[in-house]
Amino acid sequence: xxxxxxxxxxxxxxxxxxxxxxxxxxxxQGHISFPGYGGRRPRIGYVPQRLSFDRGLPLTVCExxxxxxQIGPLWFGVSAALQKKAKETLAQVKAEHLAGxxxxxxxxxxxxxxxxxLALQQQPELLVLDEPASGVDFQGEHxxxxxxxALRLSQGFTQLMVxxxxxxxxxxxxxxxxxxxxxxxxxxxxxxLTPENLSAIFGLHMGLVNLQxxxxxxxxxxxxxxxxANENQ
Amino acid sequence: xxxxxWLYDFLAQVLPLSSMQARFMQQxxxxxxxxxxxxxxxxIVVVNFRMAFFxxxxxxxxxxxxxxxxxxxxxxxxxxxxxxxxxxxxxxAVQRHSDLASDTVIGVFFSAMLAFGLAMVSRDRSLARDxxxxxxxxxxxxxxxxxxxxxxxxxxxxxFLASNYNRLLYAGINSTLARTxxxxxxILQYLFSGLLALLVMFSVRAIGVLLVTAxxxxxxxxxxxxxxxxxxxxxxxxxxxxxxxxxxxxISAQDWARTATGATIILVACFWFVASLLFARLRWN
Numbered sequence: 001x002x003x004x005x006x007x008x009x010x011x012x013x014x015x016x017x018x019x020x021x022x023x024x025x026x027x028x029q030g031h032i033s034f035p036g037y038g039g040r041r042p043r044i045g046y047v048p049q050r051l052s053f054d055r056g057l058p059l060t061v062c063e064x065x066x067x068x069x070q071i072g073p074l075w076f077g078v079s080a081a082l083q084k085k086a087k088e089t090l091a092q093v094k095a096e097h098l099a100g101x102x103x104x105x106x107x108x109x110x111x112x113x114x115x116x117x118l119a120l121q122q123q124p125e126l127l128v129l130d131e132p133a134s135g136v137d138f139q140g141e142h143x144x145x146x147x148x149x150a151l152r153l154s155q156g157f158t159q160l161m162v163x164x165x166x167x168x169x170x171x172x173x174x175x176x177x178x179x180x181x182x183x184x185x186x187x188x189x190x191x192x193l194t195p196e197n198l199s200a201i202f203g204l205h206m207g208l209v210n211l212q213x214x215x216x217x218x219x220x221x222x223x224x225x226x227x228x229a230n231e232n233q
Numbered sequence: 234x235x236x237x238x239w240l241y242d243f244l245a246q247v248l249p250l251s252s253m254q255a256r257f258m259q260q261x262x263x264x265x266x267x268x269x270x271x272x273x274x275x276x277i278v279v280v281n282f283r284m285a286f287f288x289x290x291x292x293x294x295x296x297x298x299x300x301x302x303x304x305x306x307x308x309x310x311x312x313x314x315x316x317x318x319x320x321x322x323x324x325x326a327v328q329r330h331s332d333l334a335s336d337t338v339i340g341v342f343f344s345a346m347l348a349f350g351l352a353m354v355s356r357d358r359s360l361a362r363d364x365x366x367x368x369x370x371x372x373x374x375x376x377x378x379x380x381x382x383x384x385x386x387x388x389x390x391x392x393f394l395a396s397n398y399n400r401l402l403y404a405g406i407n408s409t410l411a412r413t414x415x416x417x418x419x420i421l422q423y424l425f426s427g428l429l430a431l432l433v434m435f436s437v438r439a440i441g442v443l444l445v446t447a448x449x450x451x452x453x454x455x456x457x458x459x460x461x462x463x464x465x466x467x468x469x470x471x472x473x474x475x476x477x478x479x480x481x482x483x484i485s486a487q488d489w490a491r492t493a494t495g496a497t498i499i500l501v502a503c504f505w506f507v508a509s510l511l512f513a514r515l516r517w518n
Contacts, residue, residue: 020409023409023412023413024412025409025412044413045413046409046410046413048407048409048410051406051407051410052407053406053407054281054405054406056457057281057406057457057463058456058457058460058461058462058463058465058466059402059406059462059463060461060462060463063462063463063464064406066399067399067400067402067403067406067411067414068399068400068403068411068414068415068416069414070399071396071399072395072399073394073395073396073398073399073467074398074399074402074462074463074464074467075398075464075467075468076464077464078464102461102462118410122413122414
């Protein structure tokens with residue numbers, strides 16, 4: 001509960017496939033168990049990697065957030081209760097100003113927040129994110145991850161994310177799984193993200209590039225949200 | 234079975250034009266007032282799901298449906314919608330279970346339908362004479378029984394859409410996301426394809442094989458340009474479709490026009506679309 005697990009690995013390692021299997025989108029052999037939920041599936045919120053959709057579609061952010069909740073057709077607008085709920089959730093991701101905007105007119109970072117708000121509306125016990133950093137600049141990514149950390153601590157969901165981006169992982173994950181068709185290594189970031197492991201998984205090239213940003217015990221995010229994780233180790 | 238006389242008389246009073254005093258014009262108007270809202274609402278989903286080509290394939294199977302009716306000595310009134318339904322569900326099933334791109338799948342179905350239809354027509358001279366009716370449609374000869382059937386379809390379509398519109402929209406945006414919200418995308422797609430196939434078959438009767446897709450796509454396309462929200466888009470599509478249908482019917486009956494009704498309706502809708510383009514351009518500036 002409240003942990004943040006990152007799945008890393010080279011292209012084609014099976015990261016997204018793993019997520020899709022978790023979401024029930026793919027048929028698979030074997031078994032996925034959710035210990036700690038009494039045998040039932042936890043409520044899963046999903047933030048997709050890059051929402052490819054028809055950008056010209058007339059649909060406001062508020063309508064988008066109501067789609068999965070309102071039974072009555074949108075012809076007569078969004079119900080007052082759902083409008084309020086949408087505004088509250090948008091406020092949680094610091095995007096309340098987007099409620100009336102058209103979904104297709106949002107920037108990459110704005111869209112990502114709206115997708116996060118959509119996932120949060122389901123009151124997830126497990127929040128699954130596919131490449132939360134893609135399509136956002138470095139600054140935006142940092143802000144987004146801090147936002148996620150704060151939400152995780154306040155709402156207590158478990159976070160599972162696929163990431164290409166090692167700095168994000170080192171700063172925000174409490175647990176790392178290195179995937180390359182099978183689990184190559186797993187554990188706390190400081191133990192897993194060693195130059196040896198990384199060059200074994202990603203090839204020599206990645207190991208060299210990341211030598212400087214390697215997370216030694218003292219390295220890590222200085223944000224208050226990251227402190228408890230560091231103290232545990 | 235002439236229980237709708239009151240409705241015809243009422244419409245004749247609302248539209249006190251000389252052309253509207255003929256019973257066949259009143260019947261055509263009733264049929265169009267039922268058909269236009271249906272095609273507008275379903276058309277929005279067609280545009281969102283990018284199913285225009287699908288609708289086109291269904292409409293072109295109309296002729297094969299009739300040919301099958303002739304072949305097995307069954308009334309084409311039954312074989313046409315049934316065959317359309319079958320083709321619609323068939324395409325949906327093959328799309329789901331094959332790796333081919335959806336337009337390729339539809340293309341294959343499309344050619345098979347058309348080839349079979351043409352083969353039948355080339356054998357039977359009497360069928361060839363009917364062909365023109367299917368290509369251009371003939372709303373002016375619609376029967377009262379067909380109007381009752383349209384009324385039934387009207388209720389079916391709007392009950393289905395009223396309870397599933399948001400989910401259809403959601404599935405059209407991103408099916409994985411919709412499934413995490415427990416939207417049963419697969420069942421929805423089959424239901425929608427089936428209803429759409431029935432609707433297309435009835436529209437073929439009204440405006441012809443060549444223009445059915447236009448009736449679905451043009452109002453929704455115009456509505457997209459006029460609106461910013463999904464709610465507004467629905468009402469714009471309704472307004473464009475219904476006004477085009479009524480205006481098209483009235484214009485086609487004027488002495489100076491004397492054009493085919495189906496084609497006139499689509500022309501009015503296309504004027505709406507051009508206006509929507511200008512509107513969108515002005516708004517961006």
